[in-house]
Amino acid sequence: MTARRRDPRAERAARVVPTGGPRLRLALTASDSAAPASGRPRRDPRARRADATVQTAPRLRLDWSGKALAAPATTSAAAVSPAVAGRGVRAVAEPVLRVIDAPACLVFAVLDRADGALSALDRQVMAAARLLADALDGAVVALAPDGPEDWGPEDWGALGADRVLPMPAAWAQEHAPEARAAAVGAAMARWSPVHVVFPESQDGGDVARRVAAVVGERLFAGVESLSAQCVARRAGGGSRELSCAPPRLLSIAADAVAPLGPLRHEARPLDPVAVACAPRLGAARRLPVDPDGVGLGEADFILSAGNGVTDWAAFADLGRALGATRAGSRVVCDAGHLPRDRQVGASGMVVSARSYLAFGIAGAPQHLQGIGGVGHVIAINTDLHAAMIKRADLAIIADAQAVMPALIRLMRERTHG
Amino acid sequence: MVDVAVLLSVGRHPVSGRARRAPTDARALELALSLPPGRRTALHAGSPDSPALRDYLGMGLAELTVLAMAEGRDPTDALLARLRALSPAPSILLTGNRAEGGEDSGMLPYSLAHALGWAIVPDVVALTLNDDGSAELVQALARGQRRALRVAMPFVVTIHPAAPAPRPSAFGPARRGRITVEAVDAPEDTALAACAVRPWRDRPKRLTVGAPGGGSGGALDRLRAATEAKAGQGRLLVGPTPDEAARAIYDCLQEQGMLPR
Numbered sequence: 068m069t070a071r072r073r074d075p076r077a078e079r080a081a082r083v084v085p086t087g088g089p090r091l092r093l094a095l096t097a098s099d100s101a102a103p104a105s106g107r108p109r110r111d112p113r114a115r116r117a118d119a120t121v122q123t124a125p126r127l128r129l130d131w132s133g134k135a136l137a138a139p140a141t142t143s144a145a146a147v148s149p150a151v152a153g154r155g156v157r158a159v160a161e162p163v164l165r166v167i168d169a170p171a172c173l174v175f176a177v178l179d180r181a182d183g184a185l186s187a188l189d190r191q192v193m194a195a196a197r198l199l200a201d202a203l204d205g206a207v208v209a210l211a212p213d214g215p216e217d218w219g220p221e222d223w224g225a226l227g228a229d230r231v232l233p234m235p236a237a238w239a240q241e242h243a244p245e246a247r248a249a250a251v252g253a254a255m256a257r258w259s260p261v262h263v264v265f266p267e268s269q270d271g272g273d274v275a276r277r278v279a280a281v282v283g284e285r286l287f288a289g290v291e292s293l294s295a296q297c298v299a300r301r302a303g304g305g306s307r308e309l310s311c312a313p314p315r316l317l318s319i320a321a322d323a324v325a326p327l328g329p330l331r332h333e334a335r336p337l338d339p340v341a342v343a344c345a346p347r348l349g350a351a352r353r354l355p356v357d358p359d360g361v362g363l364g365e366a367d368f369i370l371s372a373g374n375g376v377t378d379w380a381a382f383a384d385l386g387r388a389l390g391a392t393r394a395g396s397r398v399v400c401d402a403g404h405l406p407r408d409r410q411v412g413a414s415g416m417v418v419s420a421r422s423y424l425a426f427g428i429a430g431a432p433q434h435l436q437g438i439g440g441v442g443h444v445i446a447i448n449t450d451l452h453a454a455m456i457k458r459a460d461l462a463i464i465a466d467a468q469a470v471m472p473a474l475i476r477l478m479r480e481r482t483h484g
Numbered sequence: 485m486v487d488v489a490v491l492l493s494v495g496r497h498p499v500s501g502r503a504r505r506a507p508t509d510a511r512a513l514e515l516a517l518s519l520p521p522g523r524r525t526a527l528h529a530g531s532p533d534s535p536a537l538r539d540y541l542g543m544g545l546a547e548l549t550v551l552a553m554a555e556g557r558d559p560t561d562a563l564l565a566r567l568r569a570l571s572p573a574p575s576i577l578l579t580g581n582r583a584e585g586g587e588d589s590g591m592l593p594y595s596l597a598h599a600l601g602w603a604i605v606p607d608v609v610a611l612t613l614n615d616d617g618s619a620e621l622v623q624a625l626a627r628g629q630r631r632a633l634r635v636a637m638p639f640v641v642t643i644h645p646a647a648p649a650p651r652p653s654a655f656g657p658a659r660r661g662r663i664t665v666e667a668v669d670a671p672e673d674t675a676l677a678a679c680a681v682r683p684w685r686d687r688p689k690r691l692t693v694g695a696p697g698g699g700s701g702g703a704l705d706r707l708r709a710a711t712e713a714k715a716g717q718g719r720l721l722v723g724p725t726p727d728e729a730a731r732a733i734y735d736c737l738q739e740q741g742m743l744p745r
Contacts, residue, residue, distance in 0.1 A: 242631065242633075268626075269606075269607060269625060269626060272590070273606050273607075276590060276591055276594040276606075277594060277604075279591060279594065280591070280594040280595050280597065280598035281598060285591075285675045286589060286591055287589075288588075288589040288590060288591070289589075291687065292687065301588075301684055302586070302587050302588045302589075303496070303585055303586070303588065303684075304495065304496035304498065304584035304585045304588065305498055305584075305684060306496065306501065306585075306683065306684055307681050307682070307683060307684055308681070308682050308683065308684045308685070309587070309676075309679040309680070309681055310679060310680045310682075311678060311679045311680065322689070347603035347635060347636065347639075348603060348605060348633050348634075348635050349633070349634050349635070350632070350633065350634040351631055351632070351633050352631065352632050353629060353630070353631055353632075354622065354629075354630040354631065354632050356628055356629060356630055360628070361627065361628030362628065365626065365627045365628055366627070366628070367627050367742075368742050389737070389742075389743070391742075421740065421742070422737065422740050422742045424733070424737070442740070443736075443740050445733055445736055445737070447729065447733075451722065456720070457718070459718070460718070460719065460736070461719045461721075461732060461733070461736045462718070462719065462720045462721070463720075463721045463724065463729045463732065463733070464720070464721065464722045464723055465721075465723065465724060465726065465729050469726040469729075470726050470729045470730060470733070472726070473726035473727050473729065473730035474729075474730040474733055474734065476730070477727070477730045477731065477734055478734070481734070
């Protein structure tokens with residue numbers, strides 16, 4: 068943002084006090100009347116200091132971190148104006164419930180909810196639909212498989228949905244692209260939304276294209292940048308960018324739109340539409356895959372070994388018993404215990420598994436970089452002060468050689484018994 | 485004996501920009517060539533002069549039919565008419581899941597499947613035919629997972645990049661293969677022409693750290709996320725017996741859904 072340009076002549080003219088006499092009189096305090104040009108709230112250093120004052124006797128104590136202020140401020144969060152609050156504090160208030168009773172139009176957000184969970188891409192799709200709807204004074208309708216029992220309207224509302232059109236909960240688990248597409252098509256015929264936003268995930272993109280083929284409209288697939296006026300996608304083998312005004316059907320690529328902050332919307336349920344669909348794809352089932360054949364970058368569950376592992380036969384058995392992809396630290400790959408493409412860390416692979424089980428890894432900074440995107444870390448190490456123990460969600464101070472056979476035994480008991 | 489039609493397009497090398505076999509279309513042809521012998525019809529809609537078309541012939545294809553049309557035309561109707569004119573009608577239509585160099589929306593197989601009234605299965609990596617006129621397909625999913633499906637013929641299949649790699653193109657067959665050109669009258673793609681086109685520029689990666697409900701927090705949050713190691717929840721067991729440790733790990737993995745309950 069550039070600073071507003073000052074106009075000294077106009078400022079001087081504003082300070083002129085009309086006296087009628089021969090001499091020009093200027094008001095000295097006239098600068099107060101001119102509002103700050105930037106529109107930013109003015110900071111009051113005295114109020115900040117008063118806020119930061121923890122005690123005055125016997126010694127003055129100030130806390131500039133904002134923690135002292137935050138504690139009493141919770142009782143009157145709404146009353147404290149953010150303009151006078153200290154620098155370190157943001158007034159965190161519960162978002163106000165937003166009800167859109169008579170929307171000008173509807174925007175559909177078709178979510179995947181694979182396995183009943185909302186993915187990051189699903190949240191981004193909601194954000195994209197919210198953006199398009201707000202520009203048109205419209206309401207967002209979330210079309211997704213109904214969740215488990217504890218998933219209620221509040222959860223939909225927190226996502227930014229004004230209306231919810233639940234689909235059968237069973238579709239979250241099973242592969243039903245034809246039925247999903249038929250349901251979306253029927254809902255489009257009934258409510259005629261202005262935009263329908265899909266996720267460009269594998270199954271979401273499949274449903275989007277099925278809907279586009281049935282409706283006979285163009286799908287703007289894989290939107291990489293989105294605003295209310297213009298959408299852009301990558302085409303021409305990645306060499307060109309196509310952009311146009313937001314079309315009716317569009318699918319959002321991963322990480323193209325920032326997810327929404329805390330929100331409260333109404334999430335009023337709409338009556339479900341009847342769907343008649345004779346699926347032609349049948350007998351869908353997941354095939355068992357060899358976990359070691361999966362690339363480290365896309366593995367979901369990684370069993371990793373470091374310098375503290377000496378029993379490699381037990382490590383291999385454990386990988387097989389758990390069905391986890393095996394990996395190792397740099398030391399282990401240097402020593403030749405695992406191939407180079409199984410190395411996790413700055414000089415190996417940066418992994419994004421949901422679960423990372425580390426045996427005998429101390430946690431060098433380079434290794435911790437490699438597991439930056441991991442969801443859950445379980446670490447087994449003999450050193451209580453290792454960096455890996457700090458990073459782990461479950462840390463166990465024990466010898467890897469003792470724990471691995473015990474875990475294999477437990478796995479066999481549980482799977483056979 | 486199964487009749488197969490393959491749709492082939494011309495790809496674009498991501499670095500040099502030269503015309504090449506489209507990777508997934510080449511895999512579709514590889515899959516078609518590995519099926520039991522039957523009639524194979526290969527179709528291309530576009531310019532008949534592209535050197536990449538000979539690369540497809542070099543994989544062992546005897547003949548390639550090119551529906552000649554200028555760039556920016558909509559090939560759907562021309563391809564549909566050509567597929568309907570094939571006699572006997574093919575039972576399987578194979579193609580890559582995404583073209584390279586055009587609109588690249590992946591819509592064409594869906595439009596064709598809908599117009600023909602056939603089933604469509606996307607992102608396939610393997611195909612086996614049953615005796616009863618159905619086929620077992622294997623779909624590639626994210627994170628290296630695979631899903632098996634059964635579908636009755638006829639159907640449209642799009643091929644995923646994880647399918648077996650295509651055989652290399654040989655010079656002799658590439659020279660011997662025939663390219664039949666049919667000039668067709670294709671309508672202009674108005675929706676594509678209405679879009680503004682400019683060279684692609686990579687956008688900065690969106691950082692989503694800091695704020696509790698997503699979105700980026702302050703600069704300090706982003707600096708922390710970039711420089712500090714993440715700290716876990718910090719459950720700590722010091723010196724448990726191996727069996728206790730194993731049970732704790734097992735329960736934790738089960739909580740995260742990594743092990744069956």
